[in-house]
Amino acid sequence: MSPEHRSEHAHPGTGTYLAVAAVLLIITIVEVGVFYVPAFKPVLAPVLLTLSAVKFGLVVMFYMHLRFDHALFRLIFTLPLLLALGVSIALMFLFGAFGLGH
16 A cells, blocks of 8 residues: 555545544643632633633644644644743743742
């Protein structure tokens, strides 16, 4: 069997896409819940950032099929994401989004 033929069959079926959609829905519900629960206010930014990153990863890996592309493409896409995440976290620390200075 040729590599092209194998990669065609490596893609998930409808059930997998529906399961990923259900996970995305659950994460979105959790995000909305976290936003409206006052107890989460001190950790709101990092929790929402983490949940958003998970959702982003799921969408990119499954619906944009990055999971099935060459590893170089994953690296090219993932490294800037990690850099942006690091800068975002550093800025949140710098401007007190984590509430550590209070």
